[in-house]
Structure formats: structure tokens, C-alpha cells
Amino acid sequence: MRELLDDCVHCGFCLPTCPTYAETGEEMESPRGRILLMDMLERGTLALEDGLTRHIDSCLGCLACVTSCPSGVRYDLLIEETRATVEARVQRTPVTRARRAALFAALPHAHRLRGLAYGVAIARALRVPLPKLTPHVTFAALRDRPPVRTPPVGERRLTAVLALGCVGRAVGDDVNAATARVLAACGVEVLAPRDQGCCGALELHAGRAAGHVRRSALLDRLAATGADVIVTSAAGCGSALKDADHPAAARVRDVHELLAEVGLPAQIGRIDARVAYHDACHLAHGQGIRDAPRMLLAAIPGLELVELDEPALCCGSAGTYNLLQPAMGASLGERKAASVRRAAPDVLTAANAGCLIQIGAYCNVPVAHPVTLLDRALRCR
């Protein structure tokens, strides 16, 4: 920790890319300010309760500061360790404790979330008013699930096993199904065992140690299939799985990364639409993947790819952030929605369920995962 803290030279180059600094202009809401607080905590000159927890909780963990830091400061490791310390030592208020307990009683458990998703689909069908951040779940999307094995079209080039995700299986199994179809069209055999757990990313993001156990268990389970690669279409899951201290972590690929490696089929159907691509933080900053999704989308005939302004700025979803920090989550959601409106797309696309739910809640533009657009284009050849 000391060496990581000493890497920061306090230059401030990271400040303009930090969403909480952009919104508040407060030094302690910036990466540099938070590193200073961590430094004081480490030296014992500041107690956890002295306002530090508030500034650590308000960090989105978006990692934009990791990308923009010219000194290579590993803020990702610093915030992970500090969050774990806060989680272990700080006594939160009863309301906060209850909110966090309710969230984490549901989140890593795909079956519980899927039950809730059916409840949402029923409520939507009955036009019951729902909270703003309720996902747009439909019965058609819930029915579209990947088979346990999808054979490749033509000669098999490799075998991939799909990490389905917990939120992914509840509100995004149609994205998993589209991922399997698109990969299969590119000669990839796809395995999708249903008996798999959550990657632990949301717990790790909140400093909860249980996430480490869950992540290792999932990598053990997926590696045991013998597949050449482990693939995910969720930016947050991919980032967490790649960061694991586990032999199978080196086999993890984001779906866009894998598709860019194997290549799309020669024949692709048209989609005549103006499409804006939003960089999910854990794809762009967490995994350094920015070009592959744009290149794949641009390969669809008729599709006009447009860029958003402030592309590095988080949409405010950030795992459970918009639920646990609703005021800042809403400000950033509105800010991203304004960017989307300025770009005036027909569809907004992002490679993470959380971003799609958040941006969909704040602007009146249809949202879709890039893989579902590729699936549509490949099915209408």
C-alpha cells in the first residue's frame, strides 16, 4: 500500500476525467484528494470516521483516473484495499446497513434475481408504476436463453464457455443468447452451463470479501469445462475475472475482443440506424477495450456510428453505485443523458447491463448491447 501511495506525484492530470470531481469541483472528491486521504489513513494521521468514508463511498470505482494518470498510479488497487478496510471496520448507520444487506441478499444470486425479473415483467405488463431504475424486462427477453451447447457454424475454430453473470441471467439472458449465436456464426463452439455462480464483481466493488471466494469458484467451474477460452459480454464481470489471482484468469476474453480475434462472417445484414456507442468503464478503463466494439459495429452495413462527448465519463451506474449513492448517480445519469441527446442517435449501445439500465432510465432513446445488434445483423443476412 505504501509503495502504491508514493507513486502519486499529485500532478492533478487525473482530475478532469473524474466524474465526482467534474460534478462537485471538490478536491476530496477527486482521485488526488482520495489518495491523500488514503495516505493519511495509512500514516495514522486520520481516522476512518473523519469524513474519509464519505469520500471513499462516493468514488464510482470507474477507473477513469487509472487511464488518465501519466505516472501509472494503480488507483484500482488502492480503492479496492481501502474499501475492504472501510467495510471491515466502519459501523454504518442502520438504514445504510439494511439497504446494503437487502441488495447483497439478492445480487449474487441469479435465481433470486430471475424471480424478481419475472415480477417486474408482470408489473410492466399490468402497467404498474415502477421505480425509475427498474430494468425494462419483457417476457420475450426472459424466454431467450442460450442453450447449454451451441455448435459452431462450419468448422470449429475453438470452444468458449460463457460466464452468464447474475444480473446477466436475470435481465440479460437474451444478450447471453445473442452472444452464443454470434460466436457460433464465427465458428466458435459455445458452452453455457447453467450451474454456475456469480463472478463476485459487485461484492468486490463494494469491498465485500465474499466476492473473492465467489470469483475463484466461478473460474474453477468454467475452467473445468475444458473450453479454450472463458467469454463474457458484461464489462464488469470481464474486468473482475481478468483481475483474479487464478490460473484460468488468463483465458478470460471479453466477447468483442474474441470476435475481433476470430473475425465476423463475410456476409452481414443491414441495419439502417444511427448508433451511439457508450464506453462502459470496466471495458474501456478496466480492460483497455475501446476499438473492438466500434470496429465490429462499424462492420454492419447501413449502421452509422456516432461518438458521445465526454466519452470517458461514467454514466453513474457503476455496479450498485446508483442505488447506494442515488444523488450523485442521478446527476451523472442526467449528464450522460444530455450527451446522448446531443448525439441524437436512434439507438444507444453499451456493453454492460448496468449502463444500459442507467442510461435507458435517464433518456428517451432505445438501448441495446452491441452483441444484440450484431446478432440482428447476422440473422437478417
Ligand code: SF4
Ligand atoms: S493519480 Fe496520477 S494523475 Fe492523479 S494526481 Fe496522482 S500522479 Fe497525478
Ligand code: SF4
Ligand atoms: S475511480 Fe472514478 S470516481 Fe473514483 S477517483 Fe477515479 S475517476 Fe474518480
